[in-house]
Amino acid sequence: MFPMTRIPHYLQLVLFKAYAELRAEATRAYLGFLWWFLEPVLYMGVFYLIFEIGFRSGGEDFVPFLMCGMVAWKWFGSTVSASAGSLGKNAGLIQQVYLPKIVLPLVTVVSNTVKSSVIMLLLLVLLVVPFGKSPTATWLFIPVLLVMEFLLIAGAAVLVASLVPFAQDLRLLLDNALMMLFFMSGIFFDINKMPDTARQVLGFNPMAVVIDAYRSVLLRDTLPETSGLLIVLAAAALSMAAGAAILARFDRVYPKIINR
Amino acid sequence: MSVPVPGQPVLTMSNVGVCFSRRRGLFDQQKIWAVRDVSLDVRHGETLGVIGRNGVGKSTVLRVMAGIINPDSGVLKNYGGYSVSLLALQVGFLSYLTGRENIFLSGMLLGMGRAEISGKLDEIVAFSELDEVIDYPVKTYSLGMKARLGFAISFHADPDVLLIDEVLGVGDAQFRAKSTTAMRGKILSNRTAVLVSHNLEMIGEMCDRVVWLENGTTRALGATDDVLREYVRQVKGRAAPVPAG
Numbered sequence: 097m098f099p100m101t102r103i104p105h106y107l108q109l110v111l112f113k114a115y116a117e118l119r120a121e122a123t124r125a126y127l128g129f130l131w132w133f134l135e136p137v138l139y140m141g142v143f144y145l146i147f148e149i150g151f152r153s154g155g156e157d158f159v160p161f162l163m164c165g166m167v168a169w170k171w172f173g174s175t176v177s178a179s180a181g182s183l184g185k186n187a188g189l190i191q192q193v194y195l196p197k198i199v200l201p202l203v204t205v206v207s208n209t210v211k212s213s214v215i216m217l218l219l220l221v222l223l224v225v226p227f228g229k230s231p232t233a234t235w236l237f238i239p240v241l242l243v244m245e246f247l248l249i250a251g252a253a254v255l256v257a258s259l260v261p262f263a264q265d266l267r268l269l270l271d272n273a274l275m276m277l278f279f280m281s282g283i284f285f286d287i288n289k290m291p292d293t294a295r296q297v298l299g300f301n302p303m304a305v306v307i308d309a310y311r312s313v314l315l316r317d318t319l320p321e322t323s324g325l326l327i328v329l330a331a332a333a334l335s336m337a338a339g340a341a342i343l344a345r346f347d348r349v350y351p352k353i354i355n356r
Numbered sequence: 357m358s359v360p361v362p363g364q365p366v367l368t369m370s371n372v373g374v375c376f377s378r379r380r381g382l383f384d385q386q387k388i389w390a391v392r393d394v395s396l397d398v399r400h401g402e403t404l405g406v407i408g409r410n411g412v413g414k415s416t417v418l419r420v421m422a423g424i425i426n427p428d429s430g431v432l433k434n435y436g437g438y439s440v441s442l443l444a445l446q447v448g449f450l451s452y453l454t455g456r457e458n459i460f461l462s463g464m465l466l467g468m469g470r471a472e473i474s475g476k477l478d479e480i481v482a483f484s485e486l487d488e489v490i491d492y493p494v495k496t497y498s499l500g501m502k503a504r505l506g507f508a509i510s511f512h513a514d515p516d517v518l519l520i521d522e523v524l525g526v527g528d529a530q531f532r533a534k535s536t537t538a539m540r541g542k543i544l545s546n547r548t549a550v551l552v553s554h555n556l557e558m559i560g561e562m563c564d565r566v567v568w569l570e571n572g573t574t575r576a577l578g579a580t581d582d583v584l585r586e587y588v589r590q591v592k593g594r595a596a597p598v599p600a601g
Contacts, residue, residue, distance in 0.1 A: 099437060109464045113448075116461045120452040123493070192444035193465055194423045348426040351419075352376060 098196050110199055114206035136215035140166070140222070157315070160227045164310045165283035167219045171212035172249050172303055173274055179204040179253035180260045180267050187354045197343045197350055201257035205250050216242070223314060234313045237320075241313065244325060245306050247332040254339030258346075261354050281307055299324065302331040362401040366438050366517055366548055367421060370395050372430035373572070374416050390416045392572035393430070398517060398550060403543050405563030405580065406552045407587060412569045414552045418442060418519045421550065438516035438548075439467060445526065446506035451495035455486055455505050458494055462506070466513040476512045483538075484508035485531065500527050507535050511542070518542070518549045524558070560584055 098106075122129035140163055147159055182200040183190065190197065223229040260266045281303040287295055288308070298304045305328050309320035343350075374391040391413035398404050398421075406414050419425050420432055422442050434440070448465045449458050459480055463473040473480075481490050484504045494502060503526040520543075525536030543549045543562055553559050559566060559580065566583040568576040576583050 105464075105467075105469055108470060112460065112464055112470070116450055116453055116457060119457070120450040123452040186448075189448050189465065191419075191424065192442060192447050193467075194441070195465070348423065352374075352425050 098194075106196055106199055109195075110202045110206060113199075113203045114210070117203065118207050118210060132211050132214045133218070136167075136170075136218055139170070139215075140218070157227075160223055160229065160315060161286070161311065162284065163219055163222065164314055165281070165307045167212075167215050168245065168307045168310050169278060169281060169283055169303065170215065171208065171245065172252070172306075173278065174212075175205055175208040175249050176252045176256055177271065177274060178208060179257045180270050182253075182257045183261050183350055183354055184264075187351075190354070191351045194348075197257075197347055198254060198340055201253045201339075202250065204257075205246075205253050209246060209249075229314070232317045234317050234319060237313045238310075241306065241309050241320075244309075244328050244332070247336070248302055248306065248328055251332040251335035251339065254343065255335040256339070258339045258342035261350055277301065277303060280304065283307065286311075300327060302328045362399075362546075364400050365397045365435055366400055367435070367440065368395075368397040368433045369417070369420065369427075370431045370433070372417070372420060372427040372432060374413070374420060374425065375428045389572060391420070391427075394569065394572070394574050395430075396567045396574060396577055398548060400548055401546045402564040403547075403549045403551055403562055405559040405566040406550060406569065407554070407556070407559060407566060407583075408569035408575075413572045414569055415521055417569065418521055418550065418552060421517070422519055440517040440519065441467065441513070441515040442519045442521065443510050443523065445510055445523070446502060447510070449494060449502070449506070452493055454493055455484075455490040455497070456481075458505065459490075459509055462509045463513065466510060467515065468513055480508045480512050483511065500531070503527050504531055504535075511535070511538060516548065518547060519552075520549060521552045522554070556584060556588070 118129075122132075125131050127134065143162055143166060144159055147162060179201040182204045183197060186200050189195070190200075220231075224231065256270060260270070280298060280301055282290075282298060286308075287298045287304055290298065305320075305324040309324065312318050312320045372391060372394045373389055375387050375389045378386045378388060380386055394413070394417055396404070406417065408414055416425075419442070420427050422440050423432075423434075424442075444466070447462050449462060453461065456477075459477065460470065460473055463476075463480075464470065468476075481487075484490070484501075484507070486501060486505060489497070489501065490505075494505070497505070507526045520539075524539045525532040525534075527535065540562065543551065551559065551563060563580045565578060566576075566580045567574060568583050568587050576586055
């Protein structure tokens with residue numbers, strides 16, 4: 097391990113590297129950082145077109161319901177998927193200098209969080225303007241949910257990043273696992289309206305809990321249940337502990353096994 | 357960190373071995389020992405040379421010293437938390453960022469704090485001779501300009517023990533002369549350094565002691581003149597023309 101006194105340095109490094117990667121990404125595209133705004137607009141626009149104008153089948157309030165789920169998921173899904181390659185992408189780096197490997201997935205988490213904050217804000221605006229929701233006191237609970245989802249994402253990202261270098265095959269597996277989780281998180285349906293057994297099973301899926309909590313706060317004007325949120329925190333803590341332990345245990349082995 | 361005493365060990369390696377495994381099939385793994393049994397010590401203020409033919413594990417030994425990889429057998433001991441790092445050029449460069457931004461990114465990856473980099477910024481820019489180009493994206497740089505910037509950053513990183521793999525200077529003839537002179541000055545000062553090179557003249561001039569690696573093991577370790585004499589004799593013997601049969 098590295099001395100504890102170096103922690104502030106590595107935290108600073110996480111933030112600066114995330115900033116640098118975001119800047120590089122913004123400079124690379126023709127429209128620059130406008131894309132962080134445009135991409136979610138297009139993403140949500142597709143659902144708006146399909147369900148509100150096209151099918152008109154979702155019923156009252158289906159689009160806001162769907163958007164809450166999609167936005168919360170996108171932050172999770174895109175970050176976890178990107179962090180799987182965070183060590184491999186930096187193979188050249190970790191073969192030249194020593195870095196605590198946990199730095200690399202955390203950079204991915206921070207940069208994706210910045211990008212996702214745009215779509216979050218957009219969601220709130222859209223709920224108010226075209227869908228006529230008025231902000232209520234329960235909206236004040238949003239920061240708590242954001243922090244909880246952030247912790248969950250960080251834990252999952254670190255765990256995934258710690259495992260993928262051992263077998264690149266895991267990456268293929270991960271994409272399918274994420275897709276399964278996507279369909280099990282109640283993005284298209286309301287887990288509260290499922291049969292009891294299904295609801296109990298889905299209640300252990302932290303992303304289903306998070307998404308339902310957003311909806312409860314934003315759409316139903318009620319606070320989420322504490323028991324569900326404890327499951328989210330437990331999942332976040334467990335995955336972070338496991339991932340951090342694996343990354344620390346093989347800290348000076350990854351540079352040898354990583355494939356460029 | 358303890359107070360450095362010249363001649364006292366900073367790092368020691370005892371019977372260090374490093375093996376890489378190559379996967380040939382689902383259950384078939386081949387183990388290759390790049391380093392088998394290397395023992396050496398690095399002392400305060402000295403320059404230790406590392407010589408040996410291609411593929412004897414010189415670079416792997418440096419990577420173990422730098423703490424990048426763990427040895428699979430044997431022990432690396434650091435006497436007091438000294439920072440040890442490779443002279444790594446252009447580490448983490450992002451080509452869409454400006455030279456100035458890359459100084460911060462690369463410098464932090466090399467272990468420097470942000471404040472430390474800010475303090476050395478003017479010096480680094482001046483050394484790289486990039487002037488106002490420093491605020492252009494690195495992707496607009498020529499190879500030589502990038503090399504100059506990379507060198508200027510690494511040169512100012514100043515770890516307690518500096519590990520150098522072959523490269524002393526970079527760039528065009530003029531910058532190469534300047535960077536080599538600067539690096540020589542740094543190594544010949546009281547800095548603790550380990551220098552891997554095939555250039556025996558340079559090893560002879562700059563190193564206090566030399567370790568000779570062969571087949572992943574320590575073949576000899578001692579005063580520069582003694583080890584070099586032995587090495588040259590052996591290499592010449594091997595290269596002697598075989599009479600045509």
